[in-house]
Amino acid sequence: MRNILGSISTIKNFMGNAGRNTCNEYLYNALLNAIESMEMDVAMKPIEDSCEEKTHYKCKCEYIFLTKYSDGHRMGNKPNYCERCGQAIDWSQVG
Numbered sequence: 001m002r003n004i005l006g007s008i009s010t011i012k013n014f015m016g017n018a019g020r021n022t023c024n025e026y027l028y029n030a031l032l033n034a035i036e037s038m039e040m041d042v043a044m045k046p047i048e049d050s051c052e053e054k055t056h057y058k059c060k061c062e063y064i065f066l067t068k069y070s071d072g073h074r075m076g077n078k079p080n081y082c083e084r085c086g087q088a089i090d091w092s093q094v095g
């Protein structure tokens, strides 16, 4: 099984130890891209944004997945991935 969090941590440590200089600029940028892609695969909980009448569940990119109204009405759904930015979403804490 892939250990994405472990790999991200290993790469970040490596980058910290190696430092950044003109000789490794391409490798450094490639590693930054790799980390960014890997972090998109680590499911994050949707961000809750609520007022009295409704609660939005949204992505870090502000895309709104689901809105729950205080009267019980719902709009939207619970996608596994954000359709705008591709971030993996963890809905395990949302009823």
Ligand SMILES: [Zn+2]
Pocket: 059, 060, 061, 062, 063, 082, 083, 084, 085, 086, 087
């Ligand atoms: Zn998004």
